[in-house]
Amino acid sequence: MGAELMAQESEERQRRVRRSALLWLSVAAAFYFGYIVLTLVRAAR
Amino acid sequence: MAEVHAPAEAHDEHDHKPHGWRRWVYATNHKDIGTMYLIFACTMFFIGGAMAMVIRLELFKPGLQFVDPQFFNSMTTMHALIMIFGAVMPGWTGLANWMIPMQVGAPDMALPRLNNFSFWILPFAFTLLLSSLFVPGGAPAGGWTMYPPLVLQTGASFPMLVFSIHLMGASSILGAINIVVTIMNMRAPGMTLLRMPLFVWSWLITAYLLIAVMPVLAGAVTMLLTDHFFGTTFFTAAGGGDPVMFQHIFWFFGHPEVYILILPAFGIISEIIPTFSRKPLFGYEAMVYAVASIAFLSFIVWAHHMFTVGMPLAAQLFFMLSTMLIAVPTGVKVFNWTATMWRGSLSFEPPMLFALAFLFLFTIGGFSGLMLAIVPADYQYQDTYFVVAHFHYVLVPGAIFGMMAGVYYWLPKWTGRMYDLKLATWHFWLSAIFVNVLFFPQHFLGLAGMPRRIPDYAVQFTDWNMVSSIGGFAFGLSQLLFPYIIWKCVHSGERIGNRAWEGAHGLEWELPSPPPYHSWTTPPSDAVIARGAAH
Numbered sequence: 001m002g003a004e005l006m007a008q009e010s011e012e013r014q015r016r017v018r019r020s021a022l023l024w025l026s027v028a029a030a031f032y033f034g035y036i037v038l039t040l041v042r043a044a045r
Numbered sequence: 046m047a048e049v050h051a052p053a054e055a056h057d058e059h060d061h062k063p064h065g066w067r068r069w070v071y072a073t074n075h076k077d078i079g080t081m082y083l084i085f086a087c088t089m090f091f092i093g094g095a096m097a098m099v100i101r102l103e104l105f106k107p108g109l110q111f112v113d114p115q116f117f118n119s120m121t122t123m124h125a126l127i128m129i130f131g132a133v134m135p136g137w138t139g140l141a142n143w144m145i146p147m148q149v150g151a152p153d154m155a156l157p158r159l160n161n162f163s164f165w166i167l168p169f170a171f172t173l174l175l176s177s178l179f180v181p182g183g184a185p186a187g188g189w190t191m192y193p194p195l196v197l198q199t200g201a202s203f204p205m206l207v208f209s210i211h212l213m214g215a216s217s218i219l220g221a222i223n224i225v226v227t228i229m230n231m232r233a234p235g236m237t238l239l240r241m242p243l244f245v246w247s248w249l250i251t252a253y254l255l256i257a258v259m260p261v262l263a264g265a266v267t268m269l270l271t272d273h274f275f276g277t278t279f280f281t282a283a284g285g286g287d288p289v290m291f292q293h294i295f296w297f298f299g300h301p302e303v304y305i306l307i308l309p310a311f312g313i314i315s316e317i318i319p320t321f322s323r324k325p326l327f328g329y330e331a332m333v334y335a336v337a338s339i340a341f342l343s344f345i346v347w348a349h350h351m352f353t354v355g356m357p358l359a360a361q362l363f364f365m366l367s368t369m370l371i372a373v374p375t376g377v378k379v380f381n382w383t384a385t386m387w388r389g390s391l392s393f394e395p396p397m398l399f400a401l402a403f404l405f406l407f408t409i410g411g412f413s414g415l416m417l418a419i420v421p422a423d424y425q426y427q428d429t430y431f432v433v434a435h436f437h438y439v440l441v442p443g444a445i446f447g448m449m450a451g452v453y454y455w456l457p458k459w460t461g462r463m464y465d466l467k468l469a470t471w472h473f474w475l476s477a478i479f480v481n482v483l484f485f486p487q488h489f490l491g492l493a494g495m496p497r498r499i500p501d502y503a504v505q506f507t508d509w510n511m512v513s514s515i516g517g518f519a520f521g522l523s524q525l526l527f528p529y530i531i532w533k534c535v536h537s538g539e540r541i542g543n544r545a546w547e548g549a550h551g552l553e554w555e556l557p558s559p560p561p562y563h564s565w566t567t568p569p570s571d572a573v574i575a576r577g578a579a580h
Contacts, residue, residue, distance in 0.1 A: 013230060013231075016230050017156065017226050017230050017231075020225070020226045020229060020230060021155075021159075021222055021223075021226050024221075024225055024256050025218075025222060027256055027257070028218045028222070028260045029260065030260075031256075031257055031260035031264070032260035032261070032263050032264045032267075033264070034264075035261050035264040035265070035294055035297075036264045036267065036268060039264075039268060039279050039294070040279075042287070042290065043278075043279065043285060043286060
């Protein structure tokens with residue numbers, strides 16, 4: 001594999017890693033706040 | 046002609062690494078971080094174990110012997126928190142750190158600095174939790190489930206408990222994100238999902254569980270904190286809140302947590318049994334789907350922990366039947382492990398012995414779990430020693446034996462040396478015998494009506510408590526062999542080649558023992574991957 005191609009692939013992989021880390025971090029945050037909101041909504045009923 | 050640059054990681058092919066304390070404090074290497082996780086887990090295992098010894102010492106005879114009831118309750122609470130969050134979870138993360146990059150053909154974890162951060166949160170979290178033993182009012186004593194309103198009566202240690210849980214949760218979530226991202230993005234070309242070893246699969250599914258449920262626990266304890274300090278009434282009935290709501294939220298986390306503790310063990314057993322049967326795993330894909338099904342079902346069974354709070358009949362039936370449904374994929378796994386051994390060329394080295402004990406004893410824990418799933422029976426068993434026996438059968442010969450099997454399986458790979466097989470076999474037999482002496486009588490105590498979490502008991506429970514305590518002391522003492530065997534292996538074990546076990550398959554066995562500092566700086570070829578994925 002050419003060096004340029006490898007560098008491109010490495011950059012693309014870094015982008016994918018960053019994107020998926022942020023995605024799963026937001027899923028975790030959604031669960032955290034979601035359950036607090038859920039309890040609030042239930043208490044307001 | 047364009048200049049040809051070497052790949053970015055080429056200079057890392059040499060085995061140079063930082064030395065001294067910097068190697069560990071600034072560690073970004075998956076093996077170093079894995080080692081730190083494992084040492085931390087082992088330390089916590091012995092601290093939590095010492096607390097279990099206090100519990101069994103107090104329960105050796107009826108009456109109050111050594112500790113006051115408040116301290117006894119602190120011991121049960123801290124023992125659980127330390128074993129779950131300090132020993133088992135970091136232990137699995139340590140194994141994941143060591144093995145996942147090697148097994149998927151990656152040079153390291155995808156996010157090495159995050160990996161360092163995930164680990165170094167833990168010593169702070171547990172220092173905080175353990176130091177609560179020394180504050181006025183003592184350590185938390187309301188049980189690891191932290192049910193309000195009882196937990197809101199905790200003294201100065203309450204915010205320490207909540208903050209340490211937040212730290213442990215953050216560490217687990219970041220670790221889980223790193224594992225998912227590594228598995229999804231760092232696999233070598235040709236390492237398709239259905240070629241991955243079962244340990245990697247089971248960890249991938251465990252990591253998804255962690256991402257989904259650890260924030261829920263964090264949310265629950267945040268609400269407890271605001272109830273305690275800021276006048277909210279999320280779980281306080283007097284202000285319109287609902288204490289039972291906490292139990293629902295807690296067990297929405299708590300039941301998948303049980304699978305977080307056990308699924309990686311399923312993965313390890315699925316690696317070990319084929320190796321020592323010298324046969325490919327029976328029904329690889331079925332095993333993957335079974336783990337995924339168990340993980341899915343773990344989200345819809347939580348209320349079986351709280352049948353006695355009172356819930357509609359339809360809800361009781363739903364949670365009872367969904368819980369029983371878990372027996373189906375679990376049965377598939379037990380069947381496939383047994384079928385893998387069928388007509389295999391078996392040998393009984395320590396990893397296989399621990400795997401077989403796992404198979405028998407975890408199944409006993411599974412059966413008592415089925416008994417507890419039956420609503421009318423659960424009304425009888427709720428909060429008795431039967432429950433204690435059940436979950437210890439799942440977690441000790443389940444999670445702990447699974448972890449020991451994993452360490453005995455991969456230790457020669459990590460160190461490049463073989464450990465003392467005779468001593469490890471002794472460790473196995475002492476553990477396997479005394480774990481049963483310790484926990485089996487607790488079934489009888491529970492069925493006879495002995496409640497859990499009490500420092501004193503009626504005299505008719507004396508005999509089986511004595512037997513259980515003797516089993517506990519012997520089990521605890523026999524665990525001291527474990528660090529000694531590892532220490533001896535590291536210092537004077539006999540050197541071994543790449544493949545420590547004759548029947549072992551997988552990419553990790555293609556690397557030298559011990560493996561280089563960065564595992565796969567050049568991705569393995571398709572032929573090597575195909576040879577490794579011999580299922």
